[in-house]
Amino acid sequence: MTPSLTLDRHAHLGREAAASATRGASAAFVREKCATCSVAALCLPGGLSHDDLRPLQSLFLTTRRISEGEAVYGDGDPFRFIYAVRRGTCKTTLAGRDGREQVTGFHMAGEVMGLEGVAHGVHATSAVALEDTEVCLIPYQRLVAVTAATPGAKDLLTHLMSQEIVRDHSLMLMLGFNEAPNRLAAFLLNLSERYAARGYSPREFHLRMSRGEIASFIGVKVETISRTLSLFQRSGFIQARGRHVRITDLEGLKQQYELRIR
Amino acid sequence: MTPSLTLDRHAHLGREAAASATRGASAAFVREKCATCSVAALCLPGGLSHDDLRPLQSLFLTTRRISEGEAVYGDGDPFRFIYAVRRGTCKTTLAGRDGREQVTGFHMAGEVMGLEGVAHGVHATSAVALEDTEVCLIPYQRLVAVTAATPGAKDLLTHLMSQEIVRDHSLMLMLGFNEAPNRLAAFLLNLSERYAARGYSPREFHLRMSRGEIASFIGVKVETISRTLSLFQRSGFIQARGRHVRITDLEGLKQQYELRIR
DNA sequence: CGAGGCATTGATCTCAGTCAACCAGCGTGG
DNA sequence: CCACGCTGGTTGACTGAGATCAATGCCTCG
Numbered sequence A, B: 001m002t003p004s005l006t007l008d009r010h011a012h013l014g015r016e017a018a019a020s021a022t023r024g025a026s027a028a029f030v031r032e033k034c035a036t037c038s039v040a041a042l043c044l045p046g047g048l049s050h051d052d053l054r055p056l057q058s059l060f061l062t063t064r065r066i067s068e069g070e071a072v073y074g075d076g077d078p079f080r081f082i083y084a085v086r087r088g089t090c091k092t093t094l095a096g097r098d099g100r101e102q103v104t105g106f107h108m109a110g111e112v113m114g115l116e117g118v119a120h121g122v123h124a125t126s127a128v129a130l131e132d133t134e135v136c137l138i139p140y141q142r143l144v145a146v147t148a149a150t151p152g153a154k155d156l157l158t159h160l161m162s163q164e165i166v167r168d169h170s171l172m173l174m175l176g177f178n179e180a181p182n183r184l185a186a187f188l189l190n191l192s193e194r195y196a197a198r199g200y201s202p203r204e205f206h207l208r209m210s211r212g213e214i215a216s217f218i219g220v221k222v223e224t225i226s227r228t229l230s231l232f233q234r235s236g237f238i239q240a241r242g243r244h245v246r247i248t249d250l251e252g253l254k255q256q257y258e259l260r261i262r
Numbered sequence C: 001c002g003a004g005g006c007a008t009t010g011a012t013c014t015c016a017g018t019c020a021a022c023c024a025g026c027g028t029g030g
Numbered sequence D: 001c002c003a004c005g006c007t008g009g010t011t012g013a014c015t016g017a018g019a020t021c022a023a024t025g026c027c028t029c030g
Helices: A050-056 A140-148 A156-176 A180-197 A209-218 A222-234 A250-258 B050-058 B141-146 B156-176 B178-199 B213-218 B222-233 B249-257
Strands: A030-032 A059-065 A071-073 A082-089 A089-095 A099-108 A126-129 A133-139 A204-206 A239-243 A244-247 B030-033 B061-066 B072-074 B083-088 B089-095 B101-108 B126-128 B133-139 B205-207 B238-241 B243-245
Touching: A050 B205, A059 A071, A071 A082, A082 A140, A089 A133, A089 A209, A089 B156, A099 A156, A099 A209, A099 A239, A099 B156, A133 A140, A133 B030, A140 A156, A156 A180, A156 B089, A156 B156, A180 A204, A180 A209, A180 A222, A180 A250, A204 B156, A209 A222, A222 A239, B061 B072, B072 B083, B083 B141, B083 B156, B089 B213, B101 B213, B141 B156, B156 B178, B178 B205, B178 B213, B178 B243, B178 B249, B213 B238, B222 B238
Parallel strands: none
Antiparallel strands: A030 A059, A059 A133, A071 A126, A082 A133, A089 A099, A089 A126, A204 A244, A239 A244, B030 B061, B061 B133, B072 B126, B083 B133, B089 B101, B089 B126, B205 B243, B238 B243
16 A cells, blocks of 8 residues: 555545635534535545435534634544534644644545544544634534434444544554655645645645644654755756645656655 | 464463353354453443443354464455454554555554454455464444444444544654654553553563564664663663563653653 | 574664754734 | 844754664574
């Protein structure tokens, strides 16, 4: 398995219509149904048929706008919801005993956060918006009830969690082996795939996270990110100015770094 | 790769009561109930009352003996069961595209393996016995059915999975920061705790895994394991000869290395 | 007994961390 | 409007932890 570091994307779908939400900052809570959600195909595990979705209609979900830098939930918060990103980007972080923190993931539209809270009824990570973001609050207890009562959909939760486990494993694999350039290449290529899955260009995108956050995520220091980006640029693989990245030789980047495991 | 679930020789019943098992090499499969299982308290999530366990009685489980070096399940195998270790020790490994593999965990009595298989209906890791081991095969579909029908126990699965996620996260955190001595200390202290939780000495135990497997798990090379063990020994924290380890200064080891995050 | 796997130890090399200087953008406030 | 400071990013010089290469010891097993 190549280190893929993601919840895998399931389906393409055009860019978000998302006009559904009542707009304007004043209306922070909006009732929504999965069945009419534009990112449901990405959010829910692949196996679900349209019929399977029907019971979910009874789940009236609230959405919430989170502005850049604000927390969706915090380390230690009681666990009530799992959160699906509808629009925007979040990071999840894990705090070490001494205040240091590690970024455990970046989450884009259609990806789910907060599942680790099930274990102890309390969130073990924090989620923070990297840009203005809209998340879908899925009440956990209600979801359990609904899925339990519905044969076709009962695996939904476990699927989501299992995906999370698989994703974490591949991340561990990456942190275990590869050196800096491989890690960064894997990170960029992963982003590229996820943008592609959402109908955006796989070769040109805007990074939502800082160098420091990338560094934390892939387990190196900021300076190393800078140097390695410069290296990639000198080698003709990418062009980066600030947070704008253009991958000029996607195949080259793949071949040079992806499979390299020391 | 191959399931290679061998029925095998030796009974070698340790301290575990396990008298239930029809003994002798001929009977490799044995019907068991969680309710009478000696490691159930460790295996099942803490929140379950004795009543919650009752429905599980209807789950007739098979146990299987795995001899040292044999696989419990393999990367790519269809996902049918999750596996609880009843006796012995297993490692789970993740294979890189190029043949390299990383150890993702060591599992002792009462710990569960294989949950990552839910995601795609196929196991993403392999599990191999590090000594003669007995595992409990829990049929996933049946477990889902039973727990879905039982309000009190319905969170069982999700709890297990969420625990796995939390565990993976803390491992990631460790791999992300800390340098070699901290990692190794954390590893030893973790083992110590787990032995203690099972009624064994926290200060003296026999490693079930090779130096190479430890190295892979904590993300360094074998030589570094050797050197660091020697360092610990010179510093008076431990005495190690071969796989036998005695922690002579447990508190010291903790204070010197545990909280150190660079 | 020898062979082969595992472990230890030493010598050397190298990648990335550290320390430090510097630059670019940006919002604040004089 | 510019000066200022602040944050984020880049680049250079140096250092050090751990990888690599290699030799040797130790054990079990046939």
